[in-house]
Amino acid sequence: MAAEPLLSVRNLKTYFAQDEGLVKAVDGVSFDVAPGSTMAIVGESGCGKSVTARSILRIVDRPGRIVEGEILFRRGEAATDLATLDANGAEMRAIRGAEIALIFQEPMSSFSPVHSVGNQIDEAILLHQAVSRRGARDKTIEMLRRVGVPSPEERVDQLSNQLSGGLRQRAMIAMALSCQPTLLIADEPTTALDVTTQTQILELMRQLQKEDGMAIMLITHDLGVVAEMATDVAVMYLGRVVEQAPVDAIFHDPKHPYTRALLRSIPRIRSRTRERLTPIAGSVPHPFDRPHGCSFHPRCTDFIAGRCDASAPELGPAGPGHAVSCFLYE
Amino acid sequence: MLAYVGRRALLAVFTVWAISVLSFAIIQLPPGDYVTSYIAQMASTGSVVSEEEAQQLRIQYGLGQPYYVQYLKWMNLVVRGEFGMSMEWRRPVTEVIGDRLWLTMVVSLAALVLTWVLALPIGIYSAVRQYSPGDYAATFVGFIGLAVPNFLLALVLLYFGFVFLNAHVGGLFSPEMQDAEWSGARVWDLMKHLPMPALILGLAGTAQQIRIMRANLLDELRKPYVVTARSKGLTELRLILKYPVRVALNPFASTIGYTLPYIVSGSIIVSLVLGLPTVGPLLLKALIAQDMFLAGTIVLLLGLMTVIGTLISDILLVWIDPRIRLEET
Amino acid sequence: MAVLAPPTTPAHEPAPLALPEQRIFVASQWQLMWWRFRKHRLAMVSSVIVIGFYLVVLGADFLAYADPDRSEAQRSLMPPQRVYFFDGWRFAPYVHGFKGARDPNTFKRVYVADPTQKVPVRFFAEGFEYRFLGLIPTTRHLIGVDRGRDASTTIFLLGTDLQGRDLWSRLMYGTRISLTIGLLGVTMSLVLGVVLGGLSGFYGGITDTIIQRTIEILRSIPTIPLWMGLAAALPREWTILQVYFAITIIISLLGWTELARVVRGRFLAMREEDFVVSARLVGCSQLRTIFVHMVPSFMSHIIAATTLALPAMIISETALSFLGLGLRPPAISWGVLLQQAQNVQTVAISPWLMLPAVPVIIAVMAFNFLGDGLRDAADPYGR
């Protein structure tokens, strides 16, 4: 990975202690995000992508708690370990929204139904920048114009339910970028939108990234989006990163059996032979009874008996900028 | 928004009409008519009502004519502020009621305000600190409030006041202020006596509102917009007050329309137990003595004031909820 | 665009969760409700209490040991007698004899226990005659004391009232009246609520508007003064039974609006549901659709709403009777019993007169918890 990473997550563990048992939603996640790059995080539903994102922002819902690990976030020269900050303390709040911003899946309910869109964007600006109310409002309108909201002077005073899904997501992006963050976490930003709008929103994000130079951590299910947007990819399985690599390496030289299975399960446009799509065998284990050893071993085609079910492999180097956690590559 | 207020106002008019019909029914229900009982009442005290005067009264009230005519004649008098005579007291009804109607409203409004002042923060606290000892305590008090009818609560408090403090804890005024002229001192005296009846009256409503607020807020706290707001870096307190509380306030506020009638209803019985100088004891006495003009008037005026109070709260709701404001403008 | 395949489970591979899921799948709606209800511990306890209350309703005369109407000036306002369960080491419950005398200074009756005199408490003792469950004539009661020895052989578990009547026995009879009045009232409310709410929800349109506005109007009127007015207009010469039914009707006029609201909501929600639409599509008649398909599926909701409406009924009856506008003596109900506690001075001297408040509170709480539990079981997602 090139130079100093902007964000470096090391062995992050976020657990939910529930009556029924301990849910290890994130169980030893490590990955790096370089400045200005786009890191895609992919994995099946429930593997802990959203919890990872929230852990970084320190807004995990109760009873979730970071029990171990480091979240090193570079600000200027020094790096701050976000995992050690007080989640509601002034320092963390100063980072949240200003340096790391979040947009997420449901544009329908991500805005308050009883406050105007402008009010909610103003708020972020007023909170982190020394501007007057008027200044904040002007900035909000400017921001809405930048993200392509038509007639922003009127839209700014509307309630979110008066905007279409696509416009809402644009407004959401305007809010996230209003303070020029260095890292934008986008948790499935296009899942709820129709295909045309999806493309527009992704295009917009790429455009804004070029202008503002922020890094994007893009959480998605959609490998098409990954191919289109990402510079690097981290593949997650059951609360762990099983493989991290530059985007080309992932698509052309996948190492981890799970990554390979994942790629086999999607249709390929350029494939010459009439390949069959193979779904990954088995199902995601219940969060309470994670398999012993490598958590993928019950579904793995290259399972080594006595090895994979005995201990969990570490994330280790497997090429330039390529890391994988599998005994096949040790 | 105008449409909304207009709709509420129209409903209020219908409600007042329904109340007037019901009050009229109360006046009419007992056997015998007003004039006959009036003459009998006067005769029992030795005074004689002349035939002319009796005839005059019969025409005024439309006695012997169909009910709707009698109703209209009565309404005609009521609109002009003539509520007739009280048999029992042999004085105009308005005079008998005097301050009592206002005191009823004062007590009820105090209870309403108290309900809000208590339920709002407690409900918020209960939701934000779900399953904390404070939450459990609030839930417990809530169950008491729901399960103990307010007149029994009044009785119990009165009993403890009597046994342990050896004082009569009821009433709205100190003995020396009972019949005094209105003055600053009397108002202050009233203020000092208000919290206890207000608390008793408001407890059930408070309990219910806490439950509503807690449930609504718990729902709202899980919504994505709260996460959005949190990801902006707001402090937890500001965030909760500005977003989820604000949204949860709407269903909460819309119950206020039903809270006031409920409190006014309760005030009748509680006043009896606590001996408050509201219309409650007067109504009971009137009903038992079959002093129907007094009783009917009390029911009518009480209903009227409740409707007005409810209408005001409906308009307040518009101010709270922008979604109504934007609807059908 | 390519999308990740959702996790699929091939049929030949049994997934660990499959078994319990299948069991839930075949369980009937009522079974599901019962499983959910069982988890609600307070509701379980409450249902036992409610059953207990209705057992008292059935066996009031068996549980009472004194004629509730027999008054004796000699025993006015006697305090509850303490029951001693063990005589030495032997289980032989007894109470001390009591002597009444008039205080020469205050002219009040005072009672002193006589520790030398042990009045044994008998089980299945002889007492006044009644018909058990209204059928079997008998004189046996759960407890009692041997009669006829002398005036001091009495038992008053909860003391006596102003007229010297046994409070425990009166409470048993009061429970019978208060709880059946609640039940009858709620049944009438239910009929009104289901019919009007059903019409409102099924037909919609103008019918719905009219019924909804009527409900709103009724809910914004302070009800108690109105009911007081109506109750006061009941002719004095009516019999207990007539008054009983009149009061039932008056309080049921209070409860139907909420039930109608619940029923209407269910109807509205269900009109669009698949099974109703398909019932219509296969050509079921409207009535058949309502009664065969719709009503059973929200039966559970109705039961829950009815249970939640009962406390209000009980409180209304108690309040009206407490004011002297509801049931009137010689009828006995919780409210009638509490009438004697209206005066603080009396209560201060004889606090046991407030005891009838206890079953009121317990019943109201039990019905509330039970209703909550039923509602959660009927609809885990609704509120």
Ligand SMILES: Nc1ncnc2c1ncn2[C@@H]1O[C@H](COP(=O)(O)OP(=O)(O)OP(=O)(O)O)[C@@H](O)[C@H]1O
């Ligand atoms: N508030 C919570 N309480 C308990 N468990 C939780 C909570 N939030 C998440 N989890 C658990 O954490 C695990 C990971 O959830 P997460 O939302 O991160 O998945 P995800 O990868 O984002 O899935 P998706 O693609 O569906 O969004 C899940 O098993 C979930 O059950």
Ligand SMILES: [Mg+2]
């Ligand atoms: Mg997610």
